[in-house]
Amino acid sequence: MPVTPSILSSRPLVQRRKSLYEQVYSALRTGILTGEFAPGSRLIETQLTEWLNVSRTPLREALRQLQKEGLVIADTNGLQVTTLSATDAVELYDCRLVLEKLAVSGACQHASPQQIATLEQYVIQAEARNSSNADVPALLQLLDLDYQFHHLIAESSGNRRLVLLLDQIFDAMALMRIQTLQQNPSVLEIRLEHRQVYEAIAQQDAPTAIAAIQLHLLASKARVVAELQSP
DSSP: OOOOOGGGGSOOOOOSSSOHHHHHHHHHHHHHHTTSSOTTOBOOHHHHHHHHTOOHHHHHHHHHHHHHTTSEEEETTEEEEOOOOHHHHHHHHHHHHHHHHHHHHHHHHHOOHHHHHHHHHHHHHHHTOOGGGOOHHHHHHHHHHHHHHHHHHHHHTTOHHHHHHHHHHHHHHHHHHHHHHTTOGGGGOOHHHHHHHHHHHHTTOHHHHHHHHHHHHHHHHHHHHHHHHOO
């Protein structure tokens, strides 16, 4: 079983302007979603309190919140970062597919010229990167571009509740992507698929946009599930 990563040797700056709970929660959540705490890593209270320079009370509050969000799980040996299975991936992608079809349809109707221009920039930036031979920081940047692209489509739909629902799924997806990227960077091949989605939205062509997002997510689902099922 993986242990708490050596990144704990680099202590983050805890500012007192926010509550300690908020700062501890933010530091841990960021660490999980950027891969500093790898899936399966043990979260040991004594090490974390020393790393963050806080007492156990705000730490435990933050860990409870992360458990509620599904990013941390408890077992007989304590707490660890959640490891997602192929079944988890199928469920997440199935939910995401339904919601993102609604998002691209709404974006075709409501996206502003500025939002369309920003989507294009995300596509161009992704196309300039090659996931097959990228290092970890570059892969994390590509993963962030992927999130920004899909999040902006949801925002462009004008449906605020849709954005909130997708954000919950995106968090779990980020954890899953970190898990699979460690094994196979090419699982994050998004460049051509994103352009097809963007062009359909820019042309306000909802049927094509829906078809493009479906192809994109089904292809991504197949890559991720295959990777999680591999020995």
